[in-house]
Amino acid sequence: MAKECAVCGKTISLLEKSVKLKYAGAHLCMDCGAEAAGLYAQADELPQDAADGYISSVKKDFYEELNKTSYSPYVKSMIKDQLIYTIAARTGRKVSICKYFRAGFDECTEVIRASCSAVSENYIQLNPVIIGDVKQCTFVCEKIYLMRSDSYVSMYVNLINTGGISVITAVSAGGGNGLSNIDWGTEKAFVSEFWKSVREKNRGFMEKEIEVADPSNVKIDQSMALTNRIGILGGTFDPIHLGHKALGEAALREGGIDKLIVMPARVQPFKQGKKSAEGHHRFEMCRLTFEDAENVEISDYELNNESLSYTYDTLKFMQEIYPDKKLYFILGTDSYLKLEDWYKGLRLLENFSFIVGDRPGYREAELDEAIKKYRSKYGTDTIKITADMPDISATEIREALKADKSIGHLVTEAVERYIRENGLYN
Ligand SMILES: [Zn+2]
Incomplete structure (x- = not known):
């Protein structure tokens, strides 16, 4: 079978010499391979009983020289693989x-x-x-x-x-x-x-x-x-509770995100007679809930926005701030299943990715079906995490407070103290 140069694509005839990247199963023509061939000189001469320290220094030199070359990252990685293969062959070391x-x-x-x-x-x-x-x-x-x-x-x-x-x-x-x-x-x-x-x-x-x-x-x-993923946990957080906390933590732990951004939404102040805590209070409760967690940021972007923000617009804005990151919106099963009905839902599904918290046994078959459907219809990436989320609603908390009942099992200690000190939801 004719060989092709991995750099320029030129066909290399059987009689022609080439630089073989045996480990990757690739070849470089002599023009493209000249730089690479020179790199292996030291590794080719390693004695069988080479000490670890010496091998490391050979590798270090190799990587430095390789970095100076003009090869693409892909070709560089094949050249690197070949070095490890060469060292293994020379020294009999077990290496994968x-x-x-x-x-x-x-x-x-x-x-x-x-x-x-x-x-x-x-x-x-x-x-x-x-x-x-x-x-x-x-x-x-x-x-x-x-x-x-x-x-x-x-x-x-x-x-x-x-x-x-x-x-x-x-x-x-x-x-x-x-x-x-x-x-x-x-x-x-x-x-x-x-x-x-x-x-x-x-x-x-x-x-x-x-x-x-x-x-x-x-x-x-x-x-x-280090990865390139950011997770965004949005909600009114009125108030934020242990279910939200568990979801955010599971996203950090299992979702492979570098950073979690918790973003309380602006709410209409007098919505349906429901007494809602002011934005700065909801922000502070979010901060208290995640104060011990690493890589969490609380964002006031939506709170400071003049108008109500829709998830699609917020994510688009965040994407401008983090152009190199892949953004994952974090939500629970119920919300995930309804995504197509959201404002600009289809664009949301086409442009962003999701981390969905899967409560064991809860609507699991429906969830798997939806993940598959979104992927084939919109190309949506979804990461399913198994969050052990307590089933709590903010309504339940507000009602318990009105009835003067304990909320210690629903929110963190610090949030409970904050609610009582500030007389929220009375
Ligand atoms: Zn070539």
Whole structure:
């Protein structure tokens, strides 16, 4: 089969020399590959018993030189993969390359599935086999062994979920990966295709790599936690309660967001005779509720707006402030199911993403149906999180206060104190 240069696309004939990126299954023509070829000189000469410190310094030099080259990020990452492969071959070290992105667990699983099926077209037939119960397990959650129809094992995928960070390990497990109970036959090009597909299917994909000897035992490092997601939790918060708090915290923990913005809405002051707390009080109660949480910001954007704000307009404004971020609007199941009826609902669904808190057992089938429908109709991304949200309504709180009943189980201690000190909802 004719080879193509990964940079310029030129066909490389069989007789022609090329720079082989064996690990990625790619080739560079001699013109495009000249810069890359020079980079490997030091790694090619590593002695078999090279000390860790020495290997690290070789890698450091390599990365520095690689950064100075004009290759695209994609080609750079293949050149990098090749370095790790070269070092492993020279020194006999057990090394796998793991790449990762951070997202809700369901989204990660979906990206893997989508990538698997994208790759499978080139590979006749492929059956992802899921081993282990995903939902039961907090940490190492899922191992997917990909097999061809003839049970020829091609790849090992491991999805690890902890603290909102999911790491996908996909390696061609050619022995030495701690998986010796399986007779591996491996296709490195296949693994590379998989990564390419994950990268294409997920905007939040991180190019950072970690190296581990055993892909089933990836240690999660908090410094991996940078993503490009912001979650926005809106509502009248009149008053904000423990259900809101649980939803916001679950979005931070499971939704893979870097930052949570809590945004109390402006309300009509004398709506249907309902006594509503003034904006500055609702703002302060939001602040008190999340005062111990990291990466939470309370925004007064809607409160300070002259007119009532609609979610679509607010998100559009936020997108201008954060042009590089992907915005996720956070809501509960009931609201999510009605999104099409919202003001500019269709545009909302077409332009933004959602994190939906799924109370176990509550309208679950309907929710899954809606997530699928929004995706196929509008291309909407939804992350489903399993928030253990107490079923509380703000009305219930206001009524309890009127009847002089305790609200200690409905709001945080600080909010209860604030309500009483300021005589709200009397
Ligand atoms: Zn070329």
